[in-house]
Amino acid sequence: MTDRRSDVVKQDPAAGTATFGVPTQEALEAHLAPYAAHSAQSRGRRYPEAAPSARTEFQRDRDRIVHSTAFRRLEYKTQVFVNHEGDLFRTRLTHSLEVAQIARSVARNLRVNEDLVEAISLAHDLGHTPFGHAGQDALNECMREHGGFEHNLQSLAVVDDLEEHYGAFNGLNLCFETREGILKHCSRENARRLGELGERFLEGRQPSVEAQIANVADEIAYNNHDVDDGLRSGLLTVEQLAEVELWQAHFEAARSDFPQIEGRRLIHETVRRIINTLIVDLIDTTQLNLERHAPASLDAVRSSPALVAHSEAIAAQAAALKRFLFKNLYRHYRVMRMANxxxxxxxxxxxxxxxxxxxxxxxxxxxxxxxxxxxxxxxxxxxxxxxxxxxxxxxxxxxxx
Structure with a gap:
């Protein structure tokens, strides 16, 4: 009888496949562009570990984040509406999943590392307080004389020190590139304290394309689901949104294509179209930026200006939507009462x-x-x-x- 494993065992390791057909990290990421982050070229972990088998370093990071205690808690941490106000509103968990979905779509089209962009997206809010931004602002004020509080730094603290899942180290011991993406903002004082991780804030350098994608995907996700949740709660109306160009253009297009739909179906169709427009524009504009600056490596990305961006026209429309939400939703008296x-x-x-x-x-x-x-x-x-x-x-x- 023929041993079915023999064909696998005989594969040439030089072709990027290890013993018994388990692909190497290089093989798993062979499709990536030169400017993408490659697991085999990672700056490594704070505590050295043996390389994973059958998955890349960034896949391992994503898996550790999903299994973390802080990730599970996101289910009961809110965005705008406090948890007890309703089961249908977004939480930090559903938000993080939406960010990851958007970011992966963009990453796939730009041939950068989907696993890294997913890991960053799923981890970016791990350090957020209860009660959304109101909770963060309150805790920052309480900590004003003790170094302040910032949720990006807290997310880093969670993955570096606070999680207790492994015998060999505190935290999740994530790769440098994942930790870099989690830290979207940082003061110069904190940057000096963080050493290598804070250097880019002191030197005016950029993070990876993957980190830049996760950052913009975060904004796409929360702007659009806050519109959806605002309408669902009754704090926003379709009539109010008519003043927002990005909303109204897609709302009218949805009604034109589907004259029979109304209510929640019409809202969902409009939001879906807005998200699609933002994603497609982001991919197209970023691709043009990549072609213009032609970074040949991740190091070249770090030395380039920000590459992941919307076109000027779409960026202006997205900014107008953000201003609308700030004025009409985040400063709505009912939201302000809960924030208080x-x-x-x-x-x-x-x-x-x-x-x-x-x-x-x-x-x-x-x-x-x-x-x-x-x-x-x-x-x-x-x-x-x-x-x-x-x-x-x-x-x-x-x-x-």
Missing amino acids: KARRVVAGLFDAFTDDPRLLPPSYQSSDASRQPRLIAHYIAGMTDRYAVKEYQRLFVIDDN
């Missing part, structure tokens, strides 16, 4: 734990007074919306029952 409650919860928790750190779980208590505020920030940032509310009630509400 969120700030009170976060500030109340921080003050209570600062006054008496013994109220904290033991792992967040420190005999070093200078470290205690940051540990409190880690604890609060890791909370889901509902856990933060329950913790606040446990500390401040007397239950007669």
Whole structure:
């Protein structure tokens, strides 16, 4: 009888295939453009590890992120609407999945690393506080005299130190390129502290194309799902959106193509078309930028101006939509009321734990007074919306029952 494995074993390793047909990282990424990030050329991990088999380094990063505790918690952290306000609104988890989907589509068309762009997209909000931006602003104010709080840095802290899944190291021990993409913004002071990871902020250099894609995909996702959630909640109306060129052009086109549709179906069709327009324009414009600057390697990308961008016309329309949302949704009185409650919860928790750190779980208590505020920030940032509310009630509400 013929051994079916024999054909696989005899494959030439020089062709990029390892023993028993397991492809090497080079083979898995052979289709990538020269300017893409390649796993085999990664700057590596903080703690050396043996190379993975049957997957690339960036696939390993993505898998570690998906299995992390912080990723699971995103299900109960909100974008604009607090978790208890409804089950149909976006959460940080659904947002991250939408970002990853958009980013992968762009990456595939530009022949850059889909696994890296997915890993960055799924991890970019791991450090976000409960209650969205209101929670972040409140925690930043609480930490003003202790180095401040910024969710990008907190996401990095999560993957570098706070996750506890592996025996050999704290954090997830992700590749440099994944960590670089997570850190979208950074002050010069923090950049100096971060060493190699912060150098690009000091030198005015760019991150990988993959990181740039994830950054723009984030904005595409939240602008459009905030429109959808705003309409679903009743805080926005179709009549208000008529002033937004990007919305109205696609809304009228959807009604022209499908005169019979209305309500939620019409809204979904309009949002779908807007997202498609933004993605196609991003791919086309970025491809032109890549052809113009012709980066021959990832290092050349770092030395180039920002390459991932919309055309001027579409960028202006997207900016107008963003301004509309800021004025009509994020500053809506009902959103502001909830944001005010969120700030009170976060500030109340921080003050209570600062006054008496013994109220904290033991792992967040420190005999070093200078470290205690940051540990409190880690604890609060890791909370889901509902856990933060329950913790606040446990500390401040007397239950007669």
